[in-house]
Amino acid sequence: METAANLFPLSYSQARLWFLHLLAPTSPFYNLQIDMPLQCAIDEAVWCRVISELVRRHEILRTVFHAVDGEPVQQVLGALTVPVASVDLRDTPPGAREEAARRTALEDAQRPFDLTRGPLLRPTLIRLADDAWLFVLTMHHIVTDGWSMDIITGEIAALYDAFVQGEASPLPELPIQYADFAAWQRQSQTLEVLGAQLGYWREQLDGYQDLQLPTDFARPSAPSYRGAFQCATTALPVVDGLRRIAQREGATLFMALLAAFQVLMMRYCGQDDIVVGTPIANRNRPEVEPLIGFFVNTLVMRARLAGRPSFREHLRQVRETALGAYANQDLPFEKLVENLQPQRDPSRNPLFQVMFVLQNGAAQRGGPAQAPSYQPGPAACSGVSYGNAKFDLTLYLGEDNKGISAIVEYSTDLFADDTITRLIGHWQTLLQSIASSPDVPITRLPLLSPRERALLLTDWNSTATVYPRDATLGQLFRQQALAAPDAVALNGEDGTLTYGELARRTARLARWLRQQGVQRGDVVGICLPRGIDMVATLVAIVEAGAAYLPLDPACPPARLDAMIGQASPRLIVSRSGAAGAVGRHGPALLDAIDLPADDSAPDSGADADTLAYVLFTSGSTGQPKGVCVSHRNVVRLVRNSNYCTIAQGDVMLQFAPLQFDASTFEIWGALLNGARLEIAPPGLPSLEELGACIERAGVTILWLTASLFHQMVEAQLGSLWRVRQLLAGGDVLSPALCRRVLDELPGCVLINGYGPTETTTFAACHRMERGAALEPRVPIGRAIANTELYVLDQEMQLAPAGVVGELYIGGDGVARGYLGDPELTAQRFIPNPFAPPNSGQRLYRTGDQVRYRADGALEFIGRRDHQVKLRGFRIELGDIEAVMRRHPLVRDACVIASGDSGGADRRLLGYAVLERAHDIHALRRFLQQELPEYMVPATLIPLDAFPLTPSGKIDRKALPPDQGGEWLAHAPFAEPQSEIERLIAAVWREVLAHERVGLDDNFFDLGGHSLLLQQIHSRLAGLLGHSLSMVDLFRFPTVAALARHVEQSGEHGGEHGGADMPDSIDLLDQRIAQQRSARAERRHRRST
Incomplete structure (x- = not known):
């Protein structure tokens, strides 16, 4: 022909x-x-x-x-x-x-x-x-x-x-x-001919999910295709075992290995809907068998793995899927993409991101294509790499008389070498597990080698230290008072107390409490402003054997009533003018009581397991829940720990509200180590006042919430020059601001502190060093002393390093539970499955998604409830926030999902505290360059400051609603205005055969695909005289975005640009009108 x-x-x-x-x-x-x-x-x-x-x-x-x-x-x-x-x-x-x-x-x-x-x-x-x-x-x-x-x-x-x-x-x-x-393929394989096969694939892939492989590096907006590969061999006995399982199920070895690979991807991604690509020879006509050429087609193999099937059950499903795919293999993958029109993203391959290839001799006509012996080939395992990767991950398998050799080709944009080394080890272990236990649920099949399991269970949790774990807070405080009675314990606006003076004062107050009937284990409310009275009272309460319950007079009365009703305090201690809404509960007023003269501490009968305090935190039902913390929990936090050294001569600032557990570290960290506690003035000082207080007092150890840390670094960094150890946390830290502290305060150790209230302030900490990698996320670090951290999957199995799972915390910091709520306590505080039976050890289930880095440090990924599904993509909002914070003009960032889950109005809203409000447009351009289109917030909203919860975290519920003041993904039709906008829209109308194209219309949403994009590229390059690349068209998929890109580059004005551009637009409009008339005439002829 x-x-x-x-x-x-x-x-x-x-x-x-x-x-x-x-x-x-x-x-x-x-x-x-x-x-x-x-x-x-x-x-x-x-x-x-x-x-x-x-x-x-x-x-x-x-x-x-x-x-x-x-x-x-x-x-x-x-x-x-x-x-x-x-x-x-x-x-x-x-x-x-x-x-x-x-x-x-x-x-x-x-x-x-x-x-x-x-x-x-x-x-x-x-x-x-x-x-x-x-x-x-x-x-x-x-x-x-x-x-x-x-x-x-x-x-x-x-x-x-x-x-x-x-x-x-x-x-x-x-x-x-x-x-x-x-030519034959183009003529014969029309949609009419392949309609049935297209219907099969539409049904097969309906509602599929993109694979969310955990990556080491942020996914670039466009891939570089740089890659590497690693190799391994599976021994013949394991292969024979897999072959026997396949034969018993009427399947092939290819199907068994594909099923195993899908299980591995499920375990890595935490998804039960897995899509994998695999090549097929596509030579099902004898006349093409001797031809050289590119015949291979790609089949999309989808596995639904919900319901905990065994491997044998999963293999049966894979067999049926594969046979269905082979029967419908004639539809070219390119036509499938064109007709399904998946959400286009230049950073990802459409429909699948991982490829599976098996080489087992000559490929069968209707079976899977052999793995290319040329790519990377046997020589690859000698360490030579071609340096390319077409997909996120490709597994090439080759069968020979020694077993199965595996070559994993991977994108170095996304994965570190040691991550793939671990993945190959997990693949080997999984195949051995399947061969020996095909009837075990796939979620229970082991992935970890004994060495890796020991690393996760033992090595990274070897945190035991010698500390006074059986002592009470009162005993340890008295030891400090006896050792250094003249050392200053407290200093504030209301005076100064030495350790000796504080000990005598708290003893008298403790005796008074006992006289009021307070017994060991009772709860005593405390409603006092920040000051010496507040600290002395809470020390007296624990010395009396009771637990203190912080009450905030500014709290809404209904919430206060709920807390007091749940805790049933024996009494409430306050003072005149400070009780507020607590006044109706009849508090005892410190300024109206006579304390006994005896200043020796009473015998409280308390021990390390006695309740020390109750802190109420927000509950998912809207009702506060009281966390019960013991003496041992607190002592483990502040004595002989490994994250922060506290000694006599140190000065710690008491600034956190008492009802938040940062105050536990501040108060008891100072008093149990002989340091001076500097009490900040009551109320909420300005940044300037706080900085002056820190500098004047010579604070050496300071705790700040993440949001306050960001503000202080921006506005008052100079006031922190004496701080020896700066702890920040409670939310995600900005890598840029952390680096600024390390650069400008060389004498300061910066520590990222992480921990829920239920594990007593801190469970993990990360000490940062100058030059250390802090991006894309500042790690939350390793377990602190006498604490264990476990990253578990949904089956409560250890997640491999690098794989995202839920964090469970064990050790001496785990609280007793929730006050008066045994059902919730049983749900969140569970028996430790890794401890000896009947040991009584428990784990707290945090709900936080984390993963281990290769060095044993934890990365915080986000809350389980901060993960959203949008337009078919699963999105971790923390990922977007991390990228926003990388912009040099962004002080802090927050992203939420607005609209009904799964609804058409579902969209992302991004909030940013910026140097200047008009930088919001620069931020959008930055995000369009750094993120896939579907992850760029539909609306960006600049704020002067974030609304904060009382604990200093961003109050997401109080963020202002979207008022439509910035770009919207679903904005009303906007007419192109500038000549470049009109020209781009005219070309789109011509190529896409659309009646109208608006400024904010997305090329792919209008039905565009890769082949049409080539026509767009060809026409615009000639009309604009601009060096547009195909990647530009992917990255700027709306008329407005592409026009801005052209205008900012300043290169337009080619042979049809400049003064001739209106003529070009008119000519295009004429051609569009002619096309419309021709289509109408064809429709008329068909109807007659």
Whole structure:
């Protein structure tokens, strides 16, 4: 078959590769390479003749590619000389020749091809010795595939054997060529013909989820395709076990291995809906079997893994899915993407992000395609990498008589090498688990090696230290008072007390409490402003054997009533003018009581397990819940710990409200270690007043909430120059501001402190150092002393390092539970499954999503309830916030999801505290460059400051509602105004055949796809005279965004730009009107 100038359409597979080539025309990531070791004498002239004959008989090897009117075509050249490069390594030392040959092959593999000029193959003969050669053939994937490589090696061998003996070619002439197949595919595979298959795939992929692999690095807005690979081998006994399981279920080894890979992805992603791509040979007609060319199609294998199936049950589902996919394999993957129109994202491959390939000899016509022996090939495991990755992750498997070899190719944009090393280890362990226990639920199959399990369970939780775990707070305070009675214990606006004076005062008050009937285990309310009376009273309460209950007089009366009703305090201590709404509960007023003269501490009968205080926190039902904390919980926090050193001579600031557990660290950290507690003035001081207080008092140890930390670093960093240890936490810290502290306060140790109230202030801490990696997230660190941290999956199994799971906390800091709520206590405080039976040890379930880094430090990912699903994508709001905080003008950021879950009005709202409010537009442009389109908030709202909860965290419920003041994803139709906007909209209307296109319309939402994008690119590049790239069109998918990009680059005004632009728009409008009339006429003819 011939056409004018031998131009032919591209096959669907070729069209996709052409599109990818346009995105990265200088990238070699679709170069394929094979090598043929030749242990014989080679006649180079004969070898060159063989290559020439190969090029003559296969037209695809002398084909080049162009765009004509924006449409890609392939052109078969009448003749094409393909030179065979020759490299002689005989002068290289024998021990270095193999490495030199690999280096030569690698350099050739990394050289890109020019698809418009050709040739698209580069043969090289490398001479290692007189009778030892290596033939290396590098080709572009657009003209070959794995099956083709087998044809090439076979035909080269047959032709050389004949030519070297002076014989003619033994190969029969080919009845058809690849271009004939491409033309036939375009003519025959219309949607009418493939409608049933399209229906199958629509149903099969309805509501699918993108795979959310946990990555080490933030996903770039557009991939670089830089990659690497690692290798491993699964022993034959394991493979035989898998084969037997497959045979019993009527499945193939391919199906069993695919099922295992899907299980691995499920365990890594925490999803029960897994989509994986796999290639299929697509040569189900005998006349195409001997052809060289790119025939491979890609099938999308979806697995639904909900309901805890066993592996055997899952394999049955995979078998049915695979057979259905094979029966509907004729639909080109490119047409599937075009018709399903998944949410387009230039950072991800459409429909799937991981690929699974099995090589097991010659591929069957209707079965999976063999893994390319050329990519990366056996030599890859020697450590040579071509440096490319087409997908996030590809698993190549090859079967031989030793077992199964695995090559994992991965994007280095996303993954660190040690992450993939662990993943391969988990793959090996999983296969062994499946082979031995196919009837175990897949969620229970072990992934961890014994060494890794020991690391997670023991090594990273070896935090036990010697500390006075059986002592009470009162006993330890008395020890400090006896050791240094004249040292200053408290200092504030209302005076100064030494340790001796404070001890005598608290003893008298404790005796008075006992006289009022307060017993061990009772609860005593305390409603006092920040000051010496407040601290002395709470010390007296614990010395009396009771637990203090902080009550805030500014709290809404109904909430106060609820707290007092739940706790049933024996009495409430306050003072005149301070009781507020607590006054109606009849508090005892300190300024109206007579204390006993005896200043010796009473015998309280308390021990380390006695209740020390009750703190009420917000509950999900809206009702406060009281957390019960023991003496041991507090002592473990502040004595002999490993995250912060506190000693006599230190000065700590008491600033946190008593009803929040940061005050526990401040007060007891000072008093149990002989430090001075500087009490900040009552009320909420300004940043300037707080900075002056810190500097005046010479504070050396300071705790700040994340939001206050950010504000102080921005406005009052100079006042912190004496601080020796600065702890911040309670929310996500800004890496940029942390780095600023480390740079400008070299004498200060900065510590990120993490811990829920239920585990007594801190459970993990991360001490930061100058130059340390703090992005994309500042780690929350390792377990503090006498604390255990477990990252568990939904089955309460240990999550591997790097895999996101829920954090469970054990150790001496775990509180007793919730006051008067045994049901909630049983839900959140569970028996420790890793402790000896009947040990009584418990874990607190935090609800926080975290993961271990390779160094054992934890990264906080977000709350389980801060994860949203939007337009089919699962989004962690913390990821977006982390990127927003990276902008140099953003002080702090917060993202929420607005609208009904799953509803059409569901969208993301981003809030930012900025240097200047008008920087909101710069922030949007930054986010469009850094994030996939679906993760960019629909609306960005600048704030002067965030509303805060009383504990200093961002109050998400108090954020202002969206008033539509910034860009909206679903804004009303906006008419293009500028000439560039009108021109872009006119081109879109023409190519998309739309009546109108608005400023904020998204190209892909209007039905655009990759092939139409090429036409858009071709037209706009000519009309604007602008060096637009295909990536630009992906990154700026609305008229407004693309026009801004063109205008800001300042390069427009080409042959049809500038003064001629209105004429171009008018001409386009005329053509659109003509197209509309033609379509109307065709509809009329069909109707008649």
